[in-house]
Amino acid sequence: MxxxxxxxxxxxxxxxxxxxxxxxxxxEIQKRSGYEIEVAKILVRETKKxxxxxxxxxxxxxxxxxxxxxxxxxxxIEVMGGIEPAREYMLKAMDKKKHIVTANKMLLATxxxxxxxxxxxxxxxxxxxxxxxxxxxxxxxxxESLTANKVEQLYGIVNGTTNYILxxxxxxxxxxKAALDEATEKGYAEADxxxxxxxxxxxxxxxxxxxxxFGTKIDVENVYRxxxxxxxxxxxxxxxEFKMVIKLLAxxxxxxxxxxxxxxxxxxxxxxxxxxxxxxxxxxxxxxNAVGDLMFYGxxxxxxxxxxxxxxxxxxxxxxxxxxxxxNPVVKNNLWxxxxxxxxxxxxxxxxxxxxxxxxxxxxxxxTILGDxxxxxxxxxxxxxxxxxxxxxxxxxxxHYTKEAKVIEAIDEIYELKTVKKIDNIIRIEDFKN
Amino acid sequence: MxxxxxxxxxxxxxxxxxxxxxxxxxxEIQKRSGYEIEVAKILVRETKKxxxxxxxxxxxxxxxxxxxxxxxxxxxIEVMGGIEPAREYMLKAMDKKKHIVTANKMLLATxxxxxxxxxxxxxxxxxxxxxxxxxxxxxxxxxESLTANKVEQLYGIVNGTTNYILxxxxxxxxxxKAALDEATEKGYAEADxxxxxxxxxxxxxxxxxxxxxFGTKIDVENVYRxxxxxxxxxxxxxxxEFKMVIKLLAxxxxxxxxxxxxxxxxxxxxxxxxxxxxxxxxxxxxxxNAVGDLMFYGxxxxxxxxxxxxxxxxxxxxxxxxxxxxxNPVVKNNLWxxxxxxxxxxxxxxxxxxxxxxxxxxxxxxxTILGDxxxxxxxxxxxxxxxxxxxxxxxxxxxHYTKEAKVIEAIDEIYELKTVKKIDNIIRIEDFKN
Ligand SMILES: NC(=O)c1ccc[n+]([C@@H]2O[C@H](COP(=O)([O-])OP(=O)(O)OC[C@H]3O[C@@H](n4cnc5c(N)ncnc54)[C@H](OP(=O)(O)O)[C@@H]3O)[C@@H](O)[C@H]2O)c1
Ligand SMILES: NC(=O)c1ccc[n+]([C@@H]2O[C@H](COP(=O)([O-])OP(=O)(O)OC[C@H]3O[C@@H](n4cnc5c(N)ncnc54)[C@H](OP(=O)(O)O)[C@@H]3O)[C@@H](O)[C@H]2O)c1
Numbered sequence: 122m123x124x125x126x127x128x129x130x131x132x133x134x135x136x137x138x139x140x141x142x143x144x145x146x147x148x149e150i151q152k153r154s155g156y157e158i159e160v161a162k163i164l165v166r167e168t169k170k171x172x173x174x175x176x177x178x179x180x181x182x183x184x185x186x187x188x189x190x191x192x193x194x195x196x197x198i199e200v201m202g203g204i205e206p207a208r209e210y211m212l213k214a215m216d217k218k219k220h221i222v223t224a225n226k227m228l229l230a231t232x233x234x235x236x237x238x239x240x241x242x243x244x245x246x247x248x249x250x251x252x253x254x255x256x257x258x259x260x261x262x263x264x265e266s267l268t269a270n271k272v273e274q275l276y277g278i279v280n281g282t283t284n285y286i287l288x289x290x291x292x293x294x295x296x297x298k299a300a301l302d303e304a305t306e307k308g309y310a311e312a313d314x315x316x317x318x319x320x321x322x323x324x325x326x327x328x329x330x331x332x333x334x335f336g337t338k339i340d341v342e343n344v345y346r347x348x349x350x351x352x353x354x355x356x357x358x359x360x361x362e363f364k365m366v367i368k369l370l371a372x373x374x375x376x377x378x379x380x381x382x383x384x385x386x387x388x389x390x391x392x393x394x395x396x397x398x399x400x401x402x403x404x405x406x407x408x409x410n411a412v413g414d415l416m417f418y419g420x421x422x423x424x425x426x427x428x429x430x431x432x433x434x435x436x437x438x439x440x441x442x443x444x445x446x447x448x449n450p451v452v453k454n455n456l457w458x459x460x461x462x463x464x465x466x467x468x469x470x471x472x473x474x475x476x477x478x479x480x481x482x483x484x485x486x487x488x489t490i491l492g493d494x495x496x497x498x499x500x501x502x503x504x505x506x507x508x509x510x511x512x513x514x515x516x517x518x519x520x521h522y523t524k525e526a527k528v529i530e531a532i533d534e535i536y537e538l539k540t541v542k543k544i545d546n547i548i549r550i551e552d553f554k555n
Numbered sequence: 556m557x558x559x560x561x562x563x564x565x566x567x568x569x570x571x572x573x574x575x576x577x578x579x580x581x582x583e584i585q586k587r588s589g590y591e592i593e594v595a596k597i598l599v600r601e602t603k604k605x606x607x608x609x610x611x612x613x614x615x616x617x618x619x620x621x622x623x624x625x626x627x628x629x630x631x632i633e634v635m636g637g638i639e640p641a642r643e644y645m646l647k648a649m650d651k652k653k654h655i656v657t658a659n660k661m662l663l664a665t666x667x668x669x670x671x672x673x674x675x676x677x678x679x680x681x682x683x684x685x686x687x688x689x690x691x692x693x694x695x696x697x698x699e700s701l702t703a704n705k706v707e708q709l710y711g712i713v714n715g716t717t718n719y720i721l722x723x724x725x726x727x728x729x730x731x732k733a734a735l736d737e738a739t740e741k742g743y744a745e746a747d748x749x750x751x752x753x754x755x756x757x758x759x760x761x762x763x764x765x766x767x768x769f770g771t772k773i774d775v776e777n778v779y780r781x782x783x784x785x786x787x788x789x790x791x792x793x794x795x796e797f798k799m800v801i802k803l804l805a806x807x808x809x810x811x812x813x814x815x816x817x818x819x820x821x822x823x824x825x826x827x828x829x830x831x832x833x834x835x836x837x838x839x840x841x842x843x844n845a846v847g848d849l850m851f852y853g854x855x856x857x858x859x860x861x862x863x864x865x866x867x868x869x870x871x872x873x874x875x876x877x878x879x880x881x882x883n884p885v886v887k888n889n890l891w892x893x894x895x896x897x898x899x900x901x902x903x904x905x906x907x908x909x910x911x912x913x914x915x916x917x918x919x920x921x922x923t924i925l926g927d928x929x930x931x932x933x934x935x936x937x938x939x940x941x942x943x944x945x946x947x948x949x950x951x952x953x954x955h956y957t958k959e960a961k962v963i964e965a966i967d968e969i970y971e972l973k974t975v976k977k978i979d980n981i982i983r984i985e986d987f988k989n
Contacts, residue, residue: 142703142845152770152890153702250700256846258700265699266684266692268587269576269866336586394852397831402848411576411863412690412853414836418828419849429845432703456586 122151125439126161128188130210131201132181135224135251136163137174138428139198150432154439162188164201164210185210189217195443198431199223200251208232215243220443222434224251224427230325230341233332237454246441248434253326254279254403256426257419258433263333263407264453270409272334276551277371279326281401281421282310282317283349284369287386288399291357291366297350309401309422319348320369323384327371330405331382335375336456339382344371345464347385356474356546359502359517360388363472366396367548381462388472388550394418465526470499470550473518473528475535476506476543483540484516490538494531496523513542522555556585559873560595562622564644565635566615569658569685570597571608572862573632584866588873596622598635598644619644623651629877632865633657634685638665645670649677654877656868658685658861664759664775667766671888680875682868687760688713688837690860691853692867697767697841698887704843706768710985711805713760715835715855716744716751717783718803721820722833725791725800731784743835743856753782754803754818761805761818764839768807769814770890778805779898781819790908790980793936793951794822797906800830801982815896822906822984828852899960904933904984907952907962909969910940910977917974918950924972928965930957947976956989 129136143150143158151157160180168181185206188194197214199221201207207228211221212235221240223229229236229252240247250260254277263272278284282304289300301318304310316322328341349369360367370387373380389396394416398404403421408414420426477483484501491498502517520528528547535541563570577584577592585591594614602615619640622628631648633655635641641662645655646669655674657663663670663686674681684694688711697706712718716738723734735752738744750756762775783803794801804821807814823830828850832838837855842848854860911917918935925932936951954962962981969975 138845146703146705146845149705149770150703153887256843256849258696261695261700262692265871266695266867267863268870269580269584269863271580271583336583394831397826397828409690409863411572411580411859411866413857413860415690415851415853417849417851420847423847425845426847429701429703429843432845433700436702437699453587 122157123155124159125156125195125443126159126191126193127196127198127435128162128164128191128194129160130164130185130188130197130199130207132163132165132172132176133200134424135200135427135431137172138424139200139431140174140176142425142428142432150436154436156439158435161191161194164188189213194219196220196222196435196438198435199225200431202227204228204231208236211236212239215239215245218243218245220246220438222248222431222438224249224431226252226322226325226329230328233329233454234338246438248437250434251427251430253329254405254417254419255421255423256429257403257405257417257421258430259330259405259417260333262417263330267407267409267412270411272375272407272409274374274408275330275334275372275405276395277323277327277330277405278368278395278398278403279371279405279421280317280323280369281403282314283323284398284403285309285401286318287349287352287367287369290352290354292399294354296354297352318350320346320384323369323371327373327382327384330371331373331380332454334373334407335380335459336453337380337459338454343382343461345383345385349386351546352386353546355515356548359472359474363388363519364391365389365550366391368395368398370395370551372551376462379460379462381467383464383467386548388548390552393553465524465529467525468522468555469525470522470552471520471528472548472550473520473532474545475516475518475541476513476545477516478540478542479512479514480540486538486540487516487518487535490534491518491520491531494527494534496527496531497521519550556591557589558593559590559629559877560593560625560627561630561632561869562596562598562628563594564598564619564622564631564633564641566597566599566606566610567634568858569634569861569865571606572858573634573865574608574610576859576862576866584870588870590873592869595625595628598622623647628653630654630656630869630872632869633659634865636661638662642666642670646673649673649679652677652679654680654872656682656865656872658683658865660686660756660759660763664762667763667888668772680872682871684868685861685864687763688839688851688853689855689857690863691837691839691851691855692864693764693839693851694767696851697764701841701843701846704845706809706841706843708808708842709764709768709806709839710829711757711761711764711839712802712829712832712837713805713839713855714751714754714757714803715837716748717757718832718837719743719835720752721783721786721801721803724786724788726833728788730788731786752784754780757803757805757818761807761816764805765807765814765816766888768841769809769893770887771814771893772888773816777816777895779817779819783820785980786820787980789949790982793906793908796936797822797953798825799823799984800825802829802832804829804985806985810896813894813896815901817898817901820982822982824986827987899958899963901959902956902989903959904956904986905954905962906982906984907954907966908979909950909952909975910947910979911950912974912976913946913948914974920972920974921950921952921969924968925952925954925965928961928968930961930965931955953984
C-alpha cells in the first residue's frame with residue numbers, strides 16, 4: 122500500500138470531524154484511495170487544549186513552517202477558517218507544490234480568484250466541497266455532473282441555523298427570539314449569530330455556487346442580501362393561510378443572460394420540495410435546461426458531515442496522480458462574463474404587511490397608489506389588531522408579478538399616507554414559475 | 556480549440572436527447588470540456604426513420620464496423636439498450652482503446668463485471684451515470700463524493716413509472732389500472748410495462764447502486780423483488796390513516812456486515828423526504844456514517860435528463876487526458892466481499908390486510924397465532940366490507956418490528972383458519988429507524 126503524509130490547519134469543529142473520520146473509516150478510505158494516510162502535523166493556536174479527540178501531542182504544532190517545509194507533506198487541509206492567515210498559508214503551501222483541500226467559504230467568496238489562479242499556475246489540485254452546504258456534494262454536482270447543462274436557476278437553503286429558526290417558528294409557533302435561543306442552546310447558532318441570521322453566510326455560499334454554475338466571477342457585493350430578523354410569527358401564520366412557508370433562500374437566476382443574485386426570506390408553496398426541508402438541513406434546488414429540476418438535500422454543517430466532504434476531497438486528490446508534475450485543473454469561473462441585474466429589476470410577487478387606521482377609505486387610498494404604480498393585487502386580507510383603542514388593523518396585500526422598483530415606489534407613497542401607521546414587512550414570494 | 560470525434564450507438568429516446576443537448580448547449584460543452592465535439596457516426600437499425608431531430612443522413616449507419624474501425628473516433632456512447640449486441644459492441648470498442656459512456660442498466664446489472672474488467676485491462680474510461688436515475692448524479696455522488704463514508708443504508712425511488720402510478724393512486728384516488736393507463740398515455744410507461752410495475756427495472760438499478768455504495772459485487776438475483784400490481788386504493792386509504800404513503804422502494808442496508816437487498820412497495824411516514832417525491836420524479840436517500848442523511852432528487856428518465864447525464868460523462872472523459880496511454884480507472888466493486896441476508900431475516904414492521912368472516916372470536920384467533928409466533932401488534936382496524944350478505948369485514952393489522960420469517964409462518968397459519976377468507980395484502984413499513 123502506498124503511503125502519503127498530510128497536514129491539517131486547524132483542529133476545531135471540522136478538523137476534529139476529519140480526524141474522527143480518518144480513524145473510524147480507515148479501511149474504507151485506504152481501499153478507496155489506494156493510500157495509507159498519515160496525518161503528520163496539525164496546526165493549532167493552543168496545543169494543550171482538550172478537544173474531545175485523542176491526538177498524539179507530538180503532531181500538534183503552532184508553527185506553520187513545520188508543515189510548509191516538510192517535503193513529505195503532499196496535501197494540506199485548511200480547516201482553520203477566516204481570511205488571514207488561512208489565505209497566506211494556502212498560497213505558500215501551493216508554492217511548495219502541496220495540494221489543498223479547504224472548507225473556507227469566506228475566503229473563497231471574497232478572495233477566491235487569487236487562490237484559484239495560484240493553484241492553476243502551480244499545477245496543484247484545489248478542492249473545496251465542504252465550503253458550501255457541508256456534506257452535500259453540491260460543488261462536485263455542479264462542477265462534474267451538470268456540465269452538459271445551461272443552469273437556468275438555482276435556489277438554496279444553505280444556512281442551517283436560519284432554517285432551524287424558521288422551522289421552529291413555523292411548526293411550533295415560536296417567536297424569532299425564542300427560536301434563536303433554542304438554536305444557540307443546541308449549538309446550531311454561534312455565539313455571534315449575525316453572519317447567519319443576517320444572511321452573510323448564505324451570501325458567501327451563493328457567490329461560490331453561482332460562480333461555478335455560471336462559469337463566471339461573482340463579486341460577493343453583487344449578491345443582494347436580507348436576513349430573517351424581521352420575520353414575525355404573524356408572517357408565518359399568513360404564509361400558512363396561503364399554503365406557503367417562509368425560507369431563507371439564496372437565489373440566482375439567469376434572466377436573458379444577466380444574473381439576478383439575492384438572499385432573502387421567501388414565501389414558497391408548501392408543496393415545493395424546498396418547503397419540506399426542515400430543521401438544520403440544507404438543500405439546493407437547480408433547474409438546468411437539460412436535466413430539468415434537481416435537488417440535493419442533506420446536512421449543511423456539523424463535524425462529521427463537513428468532514429465527510431473534506432475527506433472525500435482528499436480521496437479525490439489521492440485518486441488522481443499526486444506525483445504528476447503538472448495537473449491541469451480546469452478553472453471554471455472565467456468562462457463567461459455575465460452582467461448582474463440590480464435588485465430593482467427583479468420581478469416577483471410580494472407579500473406586504475401593513476398596520477393602518479381602522480377607517481373607511483384606507484384600502485381605497487392604498488389600492489389607488491398600487492394601481493398608479495402598475496401593480497395589480499392578487500389578494501387583500503384585513504384583520505383587527507390588539508391595540509388599546511381598537512383603532513388599527515393589519516392589512517396584508519399580495520401582489521401579482523411586478524418589478525421590485527415599482528414596489529419600492531409604491532411603498533414610499535403608501536408610507537406617506539396619514540392613515541398608514543407602519544409597513545411591517547415585505548416578503549418576496551417565489552412560485553418557481555418565472 | 557481541440558477537436559474530437561465520437562459515435563453514438565442508438566438514436567432513440569436517449570440518443571436524440573444527447574444529440575439535442577450537443578447542439579443546443581454547444582458553447583457550454585465546448586468551454587467546459589475544452590473540445591469541439593463532432594458526432595462522426597450514429598448506429599441505428601433503420602436509417603430512414605423520422606426521429607424528430609435533424610441529423611445529416613450520411614452520419615447514420617447500420618454497420619457497427621464503420622465506427623469500430625474509425626481510428627479517429629475516440630469515444631463511443633452506447634444508448635441502444637439491451638444485452639446483445641450492446642455488450643459485444645462495447646467490448647470491441649474498448650479493445651480498440653475507445654472510451655465508453657453508457658446508459659445501459661440492464662447490461663451493467665447482469666454482466667457488468669466483464670465490462671468493467673475490460674475497461675480496466677484496456678486502460679480506457681467507462682462512465683455510466685445515466686444507467687441509474689437518469690439525470691440525477693447518483694453514481695458520481697457515490698463514487699466521488701461519499702468515499703469518506705461507510706454507507707449504512709440506501710433507499711431509492713428509482714422507477715419513475717411506478718412512482719407516477721402510486722402518486723396518482725394516492726393523490727387522485729385512481730385505481731392501479733386507471734393510473735397505469737394514464738402513465739402509458741403520457742409516455743411514462745412502455746407498451747410492455749412489466750419491467751417497471753413488477754420491479755425488475757428497480758432491481759437492476761439497486762444492484763448497480765449497492766455494488767458501488769458497498770464496493771462489492773452484487774448478483775441481481777440476490778435482490779428480493781416485489782412489484783406494485785397488488786396495491787389497491789384501499790391500501791392507500793389505510794396508509795393515509797396511518798399518516799403514511801406507499802412508495803416502491805429499492806432498499807439496501809448493511810446489517811452487521813451483511814447486505815439486505817430488496818425492492819418492494821413500502822409504507823413510509825408522510826413527513827419523510829422520500830414521501831414527498833411525486834409524479835415521475837426519482838430520489839435516492841442515503842445514510843452514511845459521516846455525512847448522515849443525504850438525498851438526491853430529480854428526473855429519472857426522459858430524453859433530456861438522461862442525455863444530461865450522458866453528455867456530462869462525455870465531458871468528464873474529455874477533461875481527463877483522453878490521449879494518455881493508460882488511464883487507471885479505480886474499480887470499486889471488488890473492494891469487499893459481503894454476504895447477503897435472506898429476505899426471511901429482514902426485520903420490519905408489517906401492514907397486513909385480510910378479509911375475514913364477521914363473527915365474534917375471529918380477531919382472537921388471529922392474535923393468538925401472531926402471539927404464538929412472537930409478533931406483537933401495534934394496531935388493529937376492523938371495517939365492514941361491501942358484500943351482498945354483509946358477512947365479511949376487512950381486518951387490518953399493523954405489527955411492531957418483527958422478523959419476516961415469523962410473519963410468513965404466522966400468515967400460513969392464519970390462512971388456515973376457516974374464518975379467514977383472504978390475505979389481501981402484506982406491505983412492509985419502513986420508519987427509517989432500524
Ligand atoms: N463548523 C461547520 O459545521 C462548518 C461547515 C462548513 C464549513 N466550515 C468551515 O470550516 C472552517 C473551520 O470551521 P470550524 O467550525 O471547524 O472552526 P473552529 O471550530 O473555530 O476551529 C478553528 C481551528 O483552527 C485553529 N486556528 C484558527 N486560527 C488559527 C491560527 N491563526 N493559527 C493556528 N491555528 C488556528 C483553531 O485552533 P485552536 O483550537 O487552538 O484555537 C481551531 O482548531 C471554516 O472556514 C468554516 O467556515 C465549517
Ligand atoms: N428512455 C429513458 O428515459 C432512459 C433513462 C435511463 C436509461 N435509459 C437506457 O438508455 C438506453 C436507450 O434507451 P432508449 O429509451 O433511448 O431506447 P430506444 O428509444 O428504444 O432507442 C434504441 C436505439 O438503439 C437503436 N438500436 C437498437 N438495437 C440496435 C441494433 N441491434 N443495431 C443498431 N441499432 C440498434 C435503435 O435504432 P432504430 O431507431 O433504428 O430502431 C434506436 O435508435 C437503454 O439502455 C435504456 O435502459 C433510458
